[in-house]
Amino acid sequence: MYQKICTLNCPVCEEEIEDELHIFFRCAVARDSWSAAGLSSVLHNATYQQINAMDRIFAVCDNESSDTVGRLTMLLWCIWQNRNDKLWNDNVQMPRQIGRHAFDAWNDWYSVHKLQCNNVSGTTETDLVRWEKPALDWVKCNVDVAFVSGSGRTSMGLCFRDNSGHFMAGMTQWQ
Template identity: 70%
Template structure:
Protein backbone atom coordinates (compact mmCIF):
# COMPACT_ATOMS: atom_id res chain seq x y z
CA UNK A 1 0.00 0.00 0.00
CA UNK A 2 1.37 3.39 -0.94
CA UNK A 3 2.44 5.48 2.00
CA UNK A 4 1.88 9.19 1.32
CA UNK A 5 4.36 10.05 4.03
CA UNK A 6 8.12 9.44 3.68
CA UNK A 7 10.68 9.53 6.42
CA UNK A 8 13.06 12.43 5.98
CA UNK A 9 16.21 13.52 7.67
CA UNK A 10 16.23 14.04 11.43
CA UNK A 11 13.24 11.70 11.72
CA UNK A 12 10.78 14.26 10.31
CA UNK A 13 7.78 13.21 8.28
CA UNK A 14 7.21 15.06 5.03
CA UNK A 15 4.35 14.62 2.51
CA UNK A 16 5.01 13.06 -0.80
CA UNK A 17 4.57 15.26 -3.85
CA UNK A 18 1.44 14.64 -5.95
CA UNK A 19 0.62 15.99 -9.39
CA UNK A 20 -1.30 19.33 -9.32
CA UNK A 21 -4.00 17.90 -11.55
CA UNK A 22 -4.91 15.20 -9.03
CA UNK A 23 -5.26 17.80 -6.26
CA UNK A 24 -7.49 20.00 -8.40
CA UNK A 25 -9.72 17.05 -9.28
CA UNK A 26 -10.13 16.10 -5.65
CA UNK A 27 -11.09 19.69 -4.79
CA UNK A 28 -13.67 19.80 -7.55
CA UNK A 29 -15.11 16.47 -6.41
CA UNK A 30 -15.78 17.85 -2.93
CA UNK A 31 -19.59 17.86 -2.49
CA UNK A 32 -21.22 21.24 -1.79
CA UNK A 33 -23.93 21.92 0.78
CA UNK A 34 -27.33 21.32 -0.81
CA UNK A 35 -28.80 24.51 0.69
CA UNK A 36 -26.19 26.81 -0.85
CA UNK A 37 -27.71 29.77 -2.75
CA UNK A 38 -26.42 32.45 -5.03
CA UNK A 39 -24.97 35.46 -3.22
CA UNK A 40 -27.12 38.61 -3.15
CA UNK A 41 -27.20 42.00 -1.46
CA UNK A 42 -29.41 42.17 1.66
CA UNK A 43 -30.51 44.98 4.04
CA UNK A 44 -29.79 43.56 7.45
CA UNK A 45 -31.79 46.26 9.28
CA UNK A 46 -35.08 44.69 8.08
CA UNK A 47 -36.40 41.27 9.00
CA UNK A 48 -37.19 40.44 5.38
CA UNK A 49 -33.71 41.62 4.28
CA UNK A 50 -35.26 44.07 1.83
CA UNK A 51 -34.32 47.77 1.73
CA UNK A 52 -37.09 50.31 2.34
CA UNK A 53 -37.05 54.09 2.31
CA UNK A 54 -39.32 54.15 5.36
CA UNK A 55 -36.89 52.28 7.57
CA UNK A 56 -33.84 54.09 6.21
CA UNK A 57 -35.55 57.39 7.06
CA UNK A 58 -36.22 56.15 10.58
CA UNK A 59 -32.60 55.07 10.86
CA UNK A 60 -31.38 58.47 9.71
CA UNK A 61 -33.73 60.32 12.05
CA UNK A 62 -32.66 58.08 14.94
CA UNK A 63 -29.07 59.06 14.26
CA UNK A 64 -29.85 62.76 13.87
CA UNK A 65 -32.03 63.01 16.98
CA UNK A 66 -29.58 60.96 19.02
CA UNK A 67 -26.63 63.19 18.14
CA UNK A 68 -25.76 66.03 20.50
CA UNK A 69 -25.72 68.53 17.64
CA UNK A 70 -29.43 68.14 16.80
CA UNK A 71 -30.84 66.96 20.12
CA UNK A 72 -33.37 69.25 21.83
CA UNK A 73 -34.15 68.44 25.45
CA UNK A 74 -37.82 68.06 26.27
CA UNK A 75 -40.60 65.56 26.82
CA UNK A 76 -41.64 65.13 23.19
CA UNK A 77 -44.04 62.29 23.99
CA UNK A 78 -46.40 64.76 25.70
CA UNK A 79 -46.79 66.60 22.39
CA UNK A 80 -47.68 63.45 20.43
CA UNK A 81 -50.12 62.34 23.16
CA UNK A 82 -52.22 65.49 22.77
CA UNK A 83 -55.81 64.80 21.75
CA UNK A 84 -55.83 66.78 18.53
CA UNK A 85 -55.46 66.29 14.76
CA UNK A 86 -52.01 65.28 13.65
CA UNK A 87 -51.44 68.52 11.72
CA UNK A 88 -51.81 70.53 14.95
CA UNK A 89 -49.41 68.28 16.87
CA UNK A 90 -46.97 68.58 13.99
CA UNK A 91 -47.19 72.36 14.33
CA UNK A 92 -46.28 72.05 18.03
CA UNK A 93 -43.30 69.92 17.04
CA UNK A 94 -42.16 72.49 14.46
CA UNK A 95 -42.65 75.27 16.98
CA UNK A 96 -40.47 73.52 19.58
CA UNK A 97 -37.86 72.58 16.98
CA UNK A 98 -37.61 76.18 15.77
CA UNK A 99 -38.79 75.35 12.24
CA UNK A 100 -41.53 77.95 11.75
CA UNK A 101 -40.57 80.57 9.13
CA UNK A 102 -41.38 83.66 11.18
CA UNK A 103 -40.06 86.98 9.90
CA UNK A 104 -37.52 87.15 12.72
CA UNK A 105 -36.17 83.67 11.89
CA UNK A 106 -36.05 84.39 8.15
CA UNK A 107 -33.96 87.50 8.77
CA UNK A 108 -31.64 85.43 10.97
CA UNK A 109 -31.21 83.08 7.97
CA UNK A 110 -30.43 86.11 5.77
CA UNK A 111 -33.63 85.78 3.74
CA UNK A 112 -34.61 89.01 2.04
CA UNK A 113 -38.17 90.09 2.85
CA UNK A 114 -40.48 92.49 1.06
CA UNK A 115 -41.32 94.03 4.43
CA UNK A 116 -39.42 94.40 7.67
CA UNK A 117 -39.58 91.98 10.62
CA UNK A 118 -42.74 93.42 12.20
CA UNK A 119 -45.83 91.28 12.82
CA UNK A 120 -47.41 90.18 9.56
CA UNK A 121 -50.79 89.33 11.10
CA UNK A 122 -52.70 92.42 12.14
CA UNK A 123 -51.06 94.44 14.89
CA UNK A 124 -47.77 95.33 13.07
CA UNK A 125 -46.39 96.51 16.41
CA UNK A 126 -43.67 94.06 17.48
CA UNK A 127 -41.02 91.83 15.93
CA UNK A 128 -42.67 88.71 14.57
CA UNK A 129 -41.28 85.76 16.54
CA UNK A 130 -43.02 82.73 18.04
CA UNK A 131 -43.80 84.39 21.37
CA UNK A 132 -45.42 87.38 19.69
CA UNK A 133 -47.42 85.45 17.08
CA UNK A 134 -48.99 82.94 19.48
CA UNK A 135 -49.02 84.69 22.87
CA UNK A 136 -48.53 88.47 22.72
CA UNK A 137 -50.19 89.66 19.52
CA UNK A 138 -53.54 91.35 20.16
CA UNK A 139 -55.29 88.99 17.72
CA UNK A 140 -53.74 85.95 19.38
CA UNK A 141 -54.62 87.03 22.92
CA UNK A 142 -58.24 87.73 21.97
CA UNK A 143 -58.38 84.35 20.21
CA UNK A 144 -57.25 82.60 23.41
CA UNK A 145 -60.11 84.26 25.27
CA UNK A 146 -62.66 83.55 22.52
CA UNK A 147 -61.78 79.86 22.50
CA UNK A 148 -62.16 79.56 26.30
CA UNK A 149 -58.43 79.08 26.99
CA UNK A 150 -57.60 82.40 28.65
CA UNK A 151 -56.81 80.61 31.94
CA UNK A 152 -54.01 78.75 30.18
CA UNK A 153 -52.67 81.90 28.53
CA UNK A 154 -52.56 83.89 31.79
CA UNK A 155 -51.37 81.06 34.04
CA UNK A 156 -48.34 82.31 35.98
CA UNK A 157 -46.60 78.95 35.49
CA UNK A 158 -46.68 79.35 31.70
CA UNK A 159 -44.85 82.65 31.29
CA UNK A 160 -41.51 81.34 30.03
CA UNK A 161 -39.43 83.59 27.80
CA UNK A 162 -39.54 81.34 24.72
CA UNK A 163 -42.33 79.43 23.01
CA UNK A 164 -40.64 76.02 23.24
CA UNK A 165 -40.46 76.08 27.04
CA UNK A 166 -44.07 77.26 27.27
CA UNK A 167 -45.30 74.41 25.10
CA UNK A 168 -43.38 71.78 27.06
CA UNK A 169 -44.67 73.09 30.41
CA UNK A 170 -48.27 73.26 29.19
CA UNK A 171 -48.04 69.72 27.79
CA UNK A 172 -46.63 68.44 31.09
CA UNK A 173 -49.15 70.12 33.40
CA UNK A 174 -52.44 70.10 31.47
CA UNK A 175 -54.72 67.23 30.46
CA UNK A 176 -54.28 65.82 26.99
CA UNK A 177 -57.63 67.27 25.87
CA UNK A 178 -56.63 70.77 27.00
CA UNK A 179 -53.31 70.38 25.21
CA UNK A 180 -55.28 69.32 22.15
CA UNK A 181 -57.39 72.48 22.28
CA UNK A 182 -54.25 74.58 22.65
CA UNK A 183 -52.69 72.83 19.66
CA UNK A 184 -55.82 73.51 17.58
CA UNK A 185 -55.77 77.18 18.63
CA UNK A 186 -52.11 77.66 17.72
CA UNK A 187 -52.70 76.01 14.35
CA UNK A 188 -55.61 78.37 13.64
CA UNK A 189 -53.55 81.41 14.67
CA UNK A 190 -50.72 80.35 12.35
CA UNK A 191 -53.18 79.62 9.52
CA UNK A 192 -54.78 83.05 9.99
CA UNK A 193 -51.35 84.69 9.87
CA UNK A 194 -50.49 82.94 6.59
CA UNK A 195 -53.88 83.74 5.10
CA UNK A 196 -53.35 87.43 5.86
CA UNK A 197 -49.79 87.36 4.51
CA UNK A 198 -50.51 85.57 1.21
CA UNK A 199 -54.19 86.33 0.51
CA UNK A 200 -54.73 89.55 2.47
CA UNK A 201 -57.60 87.81 4.23
CA UNK A 202 -57.88 87.99 8.01
CA UNK A 203 -60.46 86.69 10.47
CA UNK A 204 -61.60 88.34 13.62
CA UNK A 205 -60.47 86.90 16.94
CA UNK A 206 -64.03 85.83 17.75
CA UNK A 207 -64.22 83.86 14.50
CA UNK A 208 -60.92 82.11 15.24
CA UNK A 209 -61.98 81.21 18.77
CA UNK A 210 -65.35 79.90 17.60
CA UNK A 211 -63.73 77.79 14.89
CA UNK A 212 -61.28 76.31 17.41
CA UNK A 213 -64.14 75.35 19.71
CA UNK A 214 -66.23 73.74 16.96
CA UNK A 215 -63.36 72.08 15.09
CA UNK A 216 -61.87 70.43 18.16
CA UNK A 217 -65.22 69.16 19.45
CA UNK A 218 -66.10 67.76 16.03
CA UNK A 219 -62.71 66.04 15.73
CA UNK A 220 -62.97 64.64 19.24
CA UNK A 221 -66.44 63.20 18.64
CA UNK A 222 -65.49 61.59 15.32
CA UNK A 223 -62.22 60.27 16.74
CA UNK A 224 -64.00 58.64 19.66
CA UNK A 225 -66.60 57.06 17.41
CA UNK A 226 -64.00 55.68 15.02
CA UNK A 227 -61.85 54.22 17.77
CA UNK A 228 -64.90 52.61 19.47
CA UNK A 229 -63.75 54.02 22.77
CA UNK A 230 -67.14 55.42 23.72
CA UNK A 231 -69.07 52.79 25.64
CA UNK A 232 -72.83 52.41 25.80
CA UNK A 233 -73.65 54.53 22.74
CA UNK A 234 -76.64 53.61 20.64
CA UNK A 235 -78.06 55.11 17.47
CA UNK A 236 -80.49 57.13 19.56
CA UNK A 237 -77.57 58.91 21.23
CA UNK A 238 -76.06 60.01 17.89
CA UNK A 239 -77.66 63.36 17.11
CA UNK A 240 -77.12 64.98 13.73
CA UNK A 241 -77.90 68.66 14.16
CA UNK A 242 -78.81 70.83 11.18
CA UNK A 243 -78.62 74.61 11.36
CA UNK A 244 -80.15 77.10 8.93
CA UNK A 245 -79.67 80.85 9.19
CA UNK A 246 -81.25 83.56 6.99
CA UNK A 247 -80.36 87.27 7.17
CA UNK A 248 -82.72 89.98 5.86
CA UNK A 249 -82.53 93.76 5.90
CA UNK A 250 -85.08 96.14 7.42
CA UNK A 251 -87.24 95.90 4.30
CA UNK A 252 -87.33 92.11 4.39
CA UNK A 253 -85.01 91.58 1.41
CA UNK A 254 -82.74 88.52 1.54
CA UNK A 255 -79.08 89.37 2.23
CA UNK A 256 -77.26 86.12 3.17
CA UNK A 257 -77.88 82.61 4.41
CA UNK A 258 -76.06 79.49 5.53
CA UNK A 259 -76.67 75.87 6.44
CA UNK A 260 -74.48 73.52 8.41
CA UNK A 261 -74.52 69.94 9.69
CA UNK A 262 -72.95 68.79 12.94
CA UNK A 263 -72.71 65.20 14.09
CA UNK A 264 -71.65 64.61 17.67
CA UNK A 265 -72.51 62.60 20.78
CA UNK A 266 -74.90 64.93 22.59
CA UNK A 267 -78.45 64.91 23.87
CA UNK A 268 -81.29 66.58 21.92
CA UNK A 269 -81.36 69.48 24.38
CA UNK A 270 -77.61 70.03 23.98
CA UNK A 271 -78.01 69.84 20.22
CA UNK A 272 -80.66 72.55 20.20
CA UNK A 273 -78.52 74.75 22.44
CA UNK A 274 -75.49 74.27 20.19
CA UNK A 275 -77.54 75.13 17.11
CA UNK A 276 -78.90 78.27 18.78
CA UNK A 277 -75.42 79.37 19.81
CA UNK A 278 -74.04 78.86 16.30
CA UNK A 279 -76.95 80.78 14.77
CA UNK A 280 -76.36 83.69 17.15
Protein backbone atom coordinates in the same frame (compact mmCIF):
# COMPACT_ATOMS: atom_id res chain seq x y z
CA MET B 1 -43.95 95.96 -11.05
CA TYR B 2 -45.39 95.58 -7.58
CA GLN B 3 -42.85 95.05 -4.87
CA LYS B 4 -43.77 94.09 -1.35
CA ILE B 5 -41.62 95.68 1.32
CA CYS B 6 -40.10 93.01 3.48
CA THR B 7 -40.53 93.80 7.14
CA LEU B 8 -39.83 91.90 10.33
CA ASN B 9 -43.04 93.14 11.89
CA CYS B 10 -45.93 90.85 12.75
CA PRO B 11 -48.13 90.59 9.62
CA VAL B 12 -51.25 90.42 11.78
CA CYS B 13 -50.94 93.50 14.01
CA GLU B 14 -47.96 95.18 12.27
CA GLU B 15 -46.99 96.66 15.63
CA GLU B 16 -44.19 94.48 16.94
CA ILE B 17 -41.33 92.35 15.62
CA GLU B 18 -42.68 88.91 14.85
CA ASP B 19 -41.24 85.94 16.70
CA GLU B 20 -42.86 82.73 17.97
CA LEU B 21 -43.68 84.21 21.34
CA HIS B 22 -45.31 87.23 19.74
CA ILE B 23 -47.37 85.47 17.09
CA PHE B 24 -48.79 82.78 19.40
CA PHE B 25 -48.87 84.44 22.82
CA ARG B 26 -48.34 88.21 22.82
CA CYS B 27 -50.01 89.52 19.68
CA ALA B 28 -53.29 91.29 20.53
CA VAL B 29 -55.13 89.14 17.96
CA ALA B 30 -53.65 85.94 19.43
CA ARG B 31 -54.60 86.92 22.98
CA ASP B 32 -58.19 87.61 22.00
CA SER B 33 -58.27 84.30 20.11
CA TRP B 34 -57.14 82.45 23.26
CA SER B 35 -60.00 83.97 25.16
CA ALA B 36 -62.53 83.19 22.37
CA ALA B 37 -61.34 79.55 22.48
CA GLY B 38 -61.97 79.48 26.24
CA LEU B 39 -58.27 79.21 27.05
CA SER B 40 -57.53 82.56 28.80
CA SER B 41 -56.85 80.83 32.10
CA VAL B 42 -54.08 78.80 30.44
CA LEU B 43 -52.61 81.86 28.71
CA HIS B 44 -52.45 83.85 31.97
CA ASN B 45 -51.42 80.93 34.22
CA ALA B 46 -48.22 81.88 36.11
CA THR B 47 -46.83 78.37 35.44
CA TYR B 48 -46.69 79.05 31.70
CA GLN B 49 -44.74 82.29 31.41
CA GLN B 50 -41.50 80.81 30.07
CA ILE B 51 -39.50 83.09 27.80
CA ASN B 52 -39.84 81.02 24.67
CA ALA B 53 -42.84 79.50 22.94
CA MET B 54 -41.55 75.91 22.91
CA ASP B 55 -40.99 75.85 26.70
CA ARG B 56 -44.45 77.29 27.31
CA ILE B 57 -46.12 74.68 25.09
CA PHE B 58 -44.19 71.81 26.70
CA ALA B 59 -45.08 73.08 30.19
CA VAL B 60 -48.78 73.12 29.23
CA CYS B 61 -48.46 69.57 27.83
CA ASP B 62 -46.91 68.41 31.13
CA ASN B 63 -49.58 69.95 33.37
CA GLU B 64 -52.90 70.10 31.56
CA SER B 65 -55.42 67.43 30.59
CA SER B 66 -55.29 65.94 27.09
CA ASP B 67 -58.54 67.79 26.37
CA THR B 68 -56.94 71.19 27.12
CA VAL B 69 -53.74 70.27 25.26
CA GLY B 70 -55.87 69.20 22.27
CA ARG B 71 -57.77 72.50 22.21
CA LEU B 72 -54.54 74.45 22.61
CA THR B 73 -52.93 72.60 19.70
CA MET B 74 -55.91 73.38 17.50
CA LEU B 75 -55.77 77.04 18.56
CA LEU B 76 -52.06 77.39 17.74
CA TRP B 77 -52.74 75.86 14.33
CA CYS B 78 -55.63 78.29 13.72
CA ILE B 79 -53.49 81.29 14.79
CA TRP B 80 -50.74 80.19 12.41
CA GLN B 81 -53.21 79.63 9.58
CA ASN B 82 -54.71 83.09 10.13
CA ARG B 83 -51.24 84.64 10.09
CA ASN B 84 -50.47 83.01 6.72
CA ASP B 85 -53.87 83.92 5.31
CA LYS B 86 -53.24 87.57 6.20
CA LEU B 87 -49.70 87.52 4.82
CA TRP B 88 -50.36 85.72 1.52
CA ASN B 89 -54.04 86.38 0.74
CA ASP B 90 -54.68 89.56 2.71
CA ASN B 91 -57.61 87.83 4.42
CA VAL B 92 -58.30 89.01 7.93
CA GLN B 93 -60.26 87.03 10.48
CA MET B 94 -61.64 88.37 13.73
CA PRO B 95 -60.08 86.85 16.88
CA ARG B 96 -63.58 85.67 17.77
CA GLN B 97 -63.67 83.62 14.54
CA ILE B 98 -60.18 82.18 15.07
CA GLY B 99 -60.96 81.08 18.63
CA ARG B 100 -64.37 79.75 17.65
CA HIS B 101 -62.87 77.83 14.72
CA ALA B 102 -60.30 76.25 17.05
CA PHE B 103 -63.02 75.31 19.51
CA ASP B 104 -65.27 73.75 16.81
CA ALA B 105 -62.39 71.96 15.07
CA TRP B 106 -61.34 70.40 18.36
CA ASN B 107 -64.90 69.25 19.13
CA ASP B 108 -65.18 67.70 15.64
CA TRP B 109 -61.85 65.93 16.02
CA TYR B 110 -62.77 64.72 19.48
CA SER B 111 -66.14 63.25 18.45
CA VAL B 112 -64.65 61.48 15.39
CA HIS B 113 -61.81 60.12 17.50
CA LYS B 114 -64.28 58.87 20.11
CA LEU B 115 -66.33 57.13 17.38
CA GLN B 116 -63.19 55.43 16.12
CA CYS B 117 -62.34 54.24 19.64
CA ASN B 118 -65.84 52.75 19.95
CA ASN B 119 -65.40 50.96 16.62
CA VAL B 120 -62.10 49.50 17.76
CA SER B 121 -63.73 48.02 20.88
CA GLY B 122 -66.57 46.66 18.65
CA THR B 123 -63.98 44.92 16.45
CA THR B 124 -62.36 43.36 19.52
CA GLU B 125 -65.70 41.83 20.50
CA THR B 126 -66.27 40.29 17.06
CA ASP B 127 -62.68 38.98 17.17
CA LEU B 128 -63.79 36.71 20.00
CA VAL B 129 -65.63 34.62 17.38
CA ARG B 130 -62.71 32.66 15.95
CA TRP B 131 -62.30 30.08 13.27
CA GLU B 132 -61.91 26.56 14.63
CA LYS B 133 -60.39 23.47 13.08
CA PRO B 134 -62.83 20.72 12.12
CA ALA B 135 -62.94 17.50 14.20
CA LEU B 136 -60.77 14.51 13.31
CA ASP B 137 -61.72 12.96 9.91
CA TRP B 138 -63.83 15.98 9.03
CA VAL B 139 -63.26 18.64 6.37
CA LYS B 140 -64.50 22.20 6.89
CA CYS B 141 -65.71 24.35 4.02
CA ASN B 142 -65.94 28.15 4.50
CA VAL B 143 -67.91 30.17 1.96
CA ASP B 144 -68.28 33.90 1.32
CA VAL B 145 -70.31 35.71 -1.30
CA ALA B 146 -70.26 39.28 -2.66
CA PHE B 147 -73.04 41.20 -4.38
CA VAL B 148 -72.00 44.18 -6.49
CA SER B 149 -75.08 46.38 -6.90
CA GLY B 150 -75.93 47.30 -10.49
CA SER B 151 -73.43 44.84 -11.99
CA GLY B 152 -75.89 41.94 -12.33
CA ARG B 153 -73.20 39.67 -10.95
CA THR B 154 -72.35 37.89 -7.77
CA SER B 155 -69.05 36.38 -6.83
CA MET B 156 -68.29 33.60 -4.42
CA GLY B 157 -65.29 31.98 -2.89
CA LEU B 158 -64.89 28.82 -0.86
CA CYS B 159 -62.08 26.91 0.73
CA PHE B 160 -61.65 23.50 2.35
CA ARG B 161 -59.42 22.78 5.32
CA ASP B 162 -58.56 19.53 7.08
CA ASN B 163 -58.57 18.81 10.80
CA SER B 164 -55.06 20.33 11.20
CA GLY B 165 -56.35 23.57 9.70
CA HIS B 166 -54.35 23.10 6.51
CA PHE B 167 -55.69 24.42 3.20
CA MET B 168 -56.77 21.56 0.90
CA ALA B 169 -58.62 23.18 -1.99
CA GLY B 170 -60.57 26.30 -2.90
CA MET B 171 -62.29 28.14 -5.70
CA THR B 172 -63.70 31.51 -6.71
CA GLN B 173 -66.38 32.18 -9.30
CA TRP B 174 -68.47 34.91 -10.93
CA GLN B 175 -72.12 34.22 -11.57
